[in-house]
Amino acid sequence: MIKSMTGFGKATCELSDKKISIEIKSLNSKQLDVNMRLPNIYREKDLILRNELANQLGRGKVDVGFYVDYLGAEKNASINSQVIETYYNQLSPIADKLGLSGNTDILRAIMPLPDTVKIEQAELDESEWATIFDTFKSALDKLNSFRAQEGKVLQKDIVERIANIKNYQKAVEPYESERIEKVRERILDQLNELKEKINLDKNRFEQEMIFYLEKLDITEEKVRLKNHLNYFIETIENEELVGKKLGFITQEIGREINTMGSKANHSEIQKLVIQMKDELEKIKEQNLNVL
Structure with missing residues (x-):
């Protein structure tokens, strides 16, 4: 029984602080051509994912997307107060000189400036990754089922x-x-x-x-x-x-x-x-x- 190279699979999982959706779609190609879109925290697992795709799919043009929805505030985001103070100390005299008043207006101008918010790189939790990898394989199974039907x-x-x-x-x-x-x-x-x-x-x-x-x-x-x-x-x-x-x-x-x-x-x-x-x-x- 033959399989098509065209297919689509999607699976989701919910963790303590986020929901992850994984989508895999494939089209025909002479070789295995993988385009992977991963959040930075999962980049170290790129090779593992590619090996699994090669073992399961053989060949085809494959697009993989990981989509993360945070269920609460991101724990790794924090205000960089030192940078904000520096911006304020520089802008405040300029505002006084120009006759612009109101600290709120200055703060509103400062916040979009670079480095006002620190994003600390979170470490990958291996137990969390095990759940994500199972979800990835579930999406892959659905893709293979789609290929078989086609x-x-x-x-x-x-x-x-x-x-x-x-x-x-x-x-x-x-x-x-x-x-x-x-x-x-x-x-x-x-x-x-x-x-x-x-x-x-x-x-x-x-x-x-x-x-x-x-x-x-x-x-x-x-x-x-x-x-x-x-x-x-x-x-x-x-x-x-x-x-x-x-x-x-x-x-x-x-x-x-x-x-x-x-x-x-x-x-x-x-x-x-x-x-x-x-x-x-x-x-x-x-x-x-x-x-």
Whole structure:
């Protein structure tokens, strides 16, 4: 069963002084590409989180966001009284000189200035981190469930398109003998027009005719195409993390379809080949999102 690289997972936890929401979303990518948005206090755990993502997700463009809502006042924020006094001592004489009165107005002007509030870096509590990491893994589980559901939709669509290619291939068969006979008749008609002007070696002509018709034969292409289509279905139903492998198989399918088209020499077969190519292109587009 395949998985999609597209997914979303969210989980939350409440601690003594804050609520943390963790969101993880992923899109398709050839490699694992992680964009992590962490509060400074959790930066030291960045590598642990990335390793967990690599183990669980394989590849994809992944965005991780930690969002913190404090349930009360931040304990690590405090007024820097020394800085405020310095600002006040500098601004007060200027206010008197300009005839501006009122300490409240000066204080209101001071507070937005740099360093009036100290933010002390809190230390990470390991027991708190254990709860947060469990929440992170819960969001990751939800993301993986989302990927699995999307994978079912992708697989259903892709398998149906493989079946369509098989049906188009079967539809080629009634035209094959007709195609060869028409080619033979066309060559003979052209040669009959020339036979009075040239000396024709019948034996050599038959040999060349057989060689030419063999080059137009598409039996080998049909056999290989059928094998590739069956292998594609076998792979998608029985293996995991098959996106790249399916990509290689679709290349081989495309090669056989293209060869059939180049050998066709028949308008109806060409139409069927075009329909097969159309289905294959849609499979390739879907496969870009397969993990």
